[in-house]
Amino acid sequence: MSVSPILVTGATGRLGRLVVERLVALRQPVRVLTRRPDAARKLFGSGIEIAAGDFADRASVEAASRGAGRLLLLSPISQTLASDQIAIANAAAAAGIGRIVKISGSDWTIEPSGNSISGDAHANVERHLRTLATEHVSLRPNAWMQVSLATTINQVLAGNPLFAANPEAGIGYIDARDIADVATHQLxxxxxxxxxLKLTGPSVVTARQLAALLSVALKRPVALREKPLVAAPADADIExxxxxxxAALIAAGRAATTTEVVATILGRLPRSVKAFISEHLAAEAALAG
Ligand SMILES: NC(=O)c1ccc[n+]([C@@H]2O[C@H](COP(=O)([O-])OP(=O)(O)OC[C@H]3O[C@@H](n4cnc5c(N)ncnc54)[C@H](OP(=O)(O)O)[C@@H]3O)[C@@H](O)[C@H]2O)c1
Structure with a gap:
C-alpha cells in the first residue's frame, strides 16, 4: 500500500465514520471530503487530512481526488445520489485513483430494477463504474442494525408494541461495524x-422472532401488532x-436473505441480532444512568 491517502466521502455519517476510525487505527493516511471541516476535525482529530468541499461543487471534488490512492464512495439517499457519485467516480478516475469501494444499496432494492428509487440510483452508479478502467467493488449491505433495528428497539423501549406489516417477513440485518470492516478490508x-458483494448478517430474523428476542432481553412481554403499509404522501421527499x-419490499420478504460473504472476507461470523440487542440495551441503560 502506498502512502497516498484514502479519500472517504460521507465520512462524517453513520457508516463513513466507522470506516475512517478503522483506517486511522491501522495507521493508514486518510483524507475526508466534507462540508463541515470543523465537525470532521472534532470527530477524527488532527491525524487525518480534511478536504472542505461539496458534491455539488465539482471543483472541490476534483481537488479532493488529486493525489489520493483509493476511494470510499458513499453518499446519502438524495435526488442527486447517482449524479454526485458518478461525478466523484469520474474525478477519481481522472486523478488516477487506483480503486473505488462503493457503498451501494441493499441487493433487494437493486434487483429487480424498478422497485426502489434509491436502488435504481445505486444501480446507475454501479453500471457507470463498470465503464471505467478503475478497479472497483460495490458493497450491497442488507438493512443495517444501527438504523432500522435500533429504531424498532427504541420504540419498544418507549413502551410501544413492535409494529410490522408482515410479522413473518424476515430481514438478514447486518451490523454497520461489519460493513465497515469489509469496506476497510476491500480498501x-x-x-x-x-x-x-452482497453483505448480510448471519441469519434472517422475522418481526415475530424479534418480539420474542426483545421479550427475553427485557424480561417482559413485548406485544407484536400488525400495521398496514402506508404509502408515502404525494409531496414526500425522496428519502x-x-x-x-x-417497507413494502421487506413486507414481501425480499430482505430475508443471508450470504457467506462477510464470513469469507473477514474469517469470522458477522455480528448477530441477539448480540446487537444486548449491546444496544446496555448502552441505553447506561445513558439512562
Ligand atoms: N441504512 C441502511 O440500512 C442502508 C442499507 C443499504 C445501503 N445504505 C446506503 O448507505 C448510504 C447512507 O449512509 P449513511 O447512513 O452512513 O449516511 P449519512 O449518515 O446520512 O451521512 C451522510 C454523509 O454524506 C455527506 N454528505 C451529504 N451531502 C453531501 C454533500 N452535498 N457534499 C459532501 N458531503 C455530503 C455528509 O457529510 P458532511 O455533512 O460532513 O458534509 C455525511 O458524512 C446511502 O447511500 C444508502 O443507500 C443504507
Missing part, C-alpha cells in the same frame, strides 16, 4: 473480492419515498 486488500418502498 486495503491486494485485490477486490468481486464486482458486487421518505425510498423508506416507504423499503
Amino acid at each position: 486495503l486488500a491486494d485485490k477486490v473480492a468481486g464486482q458486487t 421518505h419515498c425510498a423508506v416507504a418502498q423499503f
Whole structure:
C-alpha cells in the first residue's frame, strides 16, 4: 500500500465514520471530503487530512481526488445520489485513483430494477463504474442494525408494541461495524473480492422472532401488532419515498436473505441480532444512568 491517502466521502455519517476510525487505527493516511471541516476535525482529530468541499461543487471534488490512492464512495439517499457519485467516480478516475469501494444499496432494492428509487440510483452508479478502467467493488449491505433495528428497539423501549406489516417477513440485518470492516478490508486488500458483494448478517430474523428476542432481553412481554403499509404522501421527499418502498419490499420478504460473504472476507461470523440487542440495551441503560 502506498502512502497516498484514502479519500472517504460521507465520512462524517453513520457508516463513513466507522470506516475512517478503522483506517486511522491501522495507521493508514486518510483524507475526508466534507462540508463541515470543523465537525470532521472534532470527530477524527488532527491525524487525518480534511478536504472542505461539496458534491455539488465539482471543483472541490476534483481537488479532493488529486493525489489520493483509493476511494470510499458513499453518499446519502438524495435526488442527486447517482449524479454526485458518478461525478466523484469520474474525478477519481481522472486523478488516477487506483480503486473505488462503493457503498451501494441493499441487493433487494437493486434487483429487480424498478422497485426502489434509491436502488435504481445505486444501480446507475454501479453500471457507470463498470465503464471505467478503475478497479472497483460495490458493497450491497442488507438493512443495517444501527438504523432500522435500533429504531424498532427504541420504540419498544418507549413502551410501544413492535409494529410490522408482515410479522413473518424476515430481514438478514447486518451490523454497520461489519460493513465497515469489509469496506476497510476491500480498501486495503491486494485485490477486490468481486464486482458486487452482497453483505448480510448471519441469519434472517422475522418481526415475530424479534418480539420474542426483545421479550427475553427485557424480561417482559413485548406485544407484536400488525400495521398496514402506508404509502408515502404525494409531496414526500425522496428519502421518505425510498423508506416507504423499503417497507413494502421487506413486507414481501425480499430482505430475508443471508450470504457467506462477510464470513469469507473477514474469517469470522458477522455480528448477530441477539448480540446487537444486548449491546444496544446496555448502552441505553447506561445513558439512562
Ligand atoms: N441504512 C441502511 O440500512 C442502508 C442499507 C443499504 C445501503 N445504505 C446506503 O448507505 C448510504 C447512507 O449512509 P449513511 O447512513 O452512513 O449516511 P449519512 O449518515 O446520512 O451521512 C451522510 C454523509 O454524506 C455527506 N454528505 C451529504 N451531502 C453531501 C454533500 N452535498 N457534499 C459532501 N458531503 C455530503 C455528509 O457529510 P458532511 O455533512 O460532513 O458534509 C455525511 O458524512 C446511502 O447511500 C444508502 O443507500 C443504507
